[in-house]
Amino acid sequence: MVDNNQETDDGVGIGSSTRRGALATFGTAAGVLLGTSGMASAQSGGLSISVDPDPPTVGEETTFTGNAAFVDEWRWFIARPDGTMVRKSGQSVTVTFEQTGTYSAGLFAKFSDGEVEDVAKEGTIEGSGDDSGGETGDPVANIEYSPQDPVANPISFDGSGSSTPEGEIESYEWYHKQGEPDSDGMFEYVLESETYEDSFESGTTWSVKLEVTNSAGNTATETVTFTPVETEPVANIEYSPQDPVYNPITFDASGSSVAGGEIVSYDWYLKEDEEYTDNTTPLFEQNRPSATGETYEESFSNNPWTVGLEVTDANGNTDRDSVTVSPIDATPNAVANVYPEEISPPNPITLDASESTTPVGSIESYEWEIRKYNYDDEKVDTLHRTGEVVEENWDTPYVYTFDLIVTNDVGEHDQYYDSFKPEA
Incomplete structure (x- = not known):
């Protein structure tokens, strides 16, 4: 009989459902893994799960054992309180829970005649009773993210504030899902890294979860929930000299902004008043900008000119501003x-x-x-x-x-x- 206690942590959440044995709780995908229809075996004589210790205790190893005869293959699906799921195989498997709450254990047994029976068990995980504040060696997950006020794409998440009283943190795993943490739907694994940057659909609530694991193998999670807002850049032109305006004129776009984001390009367009030129093409439809960059300096003939600015943010959104200048002749008058x-x-x-x-x-x-x-x-x-x-x-x-x-x-x-x- 195979007794493989190797753990696979899918990091997926379990949506709410009405359980009819383990298949209803953990999904028909578990039955597919066993390669059967999921029908109960008449030969099983009643499949059951025993837990030791019962109830489990945070930070201590818990053993789950399947009870039945003539079983060739055992498959376990054990859901932690935070919604992530552990998959294991073997008649007896061990799991260490890192937080209090409710667990769900689903067992699929494939009998020697090829039939399958499933059974599920739920229980409560108790605290360790240790009030020493971290002597169990459990890490603490911490998420910092920006920008805030408002929350706007792209959003950067930083797990470097996570800590552990013993050893060091060896992995940072990020998950996200649309909606509140306890809403229907699964957390999806994103990547393993101390930091993480992503863009999300604006106007929709999202949850991002960080799971950290220390060198002792203990884990902890933290989840943040936010709703990104759609932001647009605002173009702004300041220029000098003024009162009077004379050459050379310096144009400054540094007052342009985008909430929570970054302006990545500044394009300048020029057009002389049509009374003095044959150019009838609209200002922002010229073949190409006259200049680029946050600031721009130019000297003009003493006619009215329109100067346009188009700014673009990191998400490709644009905004425009324009000013009209009529520089005077700044030449002095020499008299002797x-x-x-x-x-x-x-x-x-x-x-x-x-x-x-x-x-x-x-x-x-x-x-x-x-x-x-x-x-x-x-x-x-x-x-x-x-x-x-x-x-x-x-x-x-x-x-x-x-x-x-x-x-x-x-x-x-x-x-x-x-x-x-x-x-x-």
Whole structure:
């Protein structure tokens, strides 16, 4: 007679049903495993299950024994309180329960005449009576998950907070199911890993269970239940400078967001006002974006332009935002006056650029290039000066021409030309 006590843990949940022997509790799949129709054997004379100790105790080995004669094959299906199921074979098998609650044991016996009988037994698992807080060596399963508030896909689960008072945790097994933990349906095994990431159908309640096993073979579980919400990204454009708007303009999409998720792409589109262009294609239907990235800098002609942003999140959802800008000409206006205001002013002569202006910011520099000519119109020297006002005694008899270049703090510049002839 074969007595195989090897355990197979399917990690599947058992839905509620009306039991007619073990087949009703554990499903007809068990009968298929035995290769029979599941009919009771007249030769069995009554199949029964004995349990030792009865009731079982948490953390202690429990032996289940099948009682009948002329049996060639024994198959066991033992459901733990957390809904996972253990499959074993042999007349006597052992199981260690890690939590209190109700167990269900189903036994299928295949007799020598090829017929099958099934029987089921339920019972209550008692606590160990040990209040020392972990001296039995049982681990503690712990699940942390994010994002929360709101819960949105993808969701990351972390079992690293699980612990064990003895040895170390050797395995982390994840299961999930749609619905509450005690609802109809089975937990499905997902993977073995300390962490786990997945996406779930939004608007539906889901349960995720973690089972940890320590080096002593003891196990523990924890289950979390959540309902993911459907989230959409929100595109947002900020730009500067404003009031006034002038080139170059920096556009910033960092204010875009998606609840509980991540924006993975930023696409920028440009279109000049149709009054100034023949391009009639809608903004977001251009052949391709003008730029990509969270920020974007551009200089425009002094006409109205529409700038569009399309953001995409990790789930492929998109949103758009757009702004219209009309940059002004930021070029300063250079002006220079020569004092005294005479055809041939006497020394000292002042070159004054104080009437120069700029539409944005302030003037940052004044540069003078002064060329000195003799009466034969030959250039004999080039002088360089800086500053808003230049006052000097100039050599005679010479004619001077000059260029004034003013530059504002946004890098735009303008030039002014004039000449003077000091009095001899």
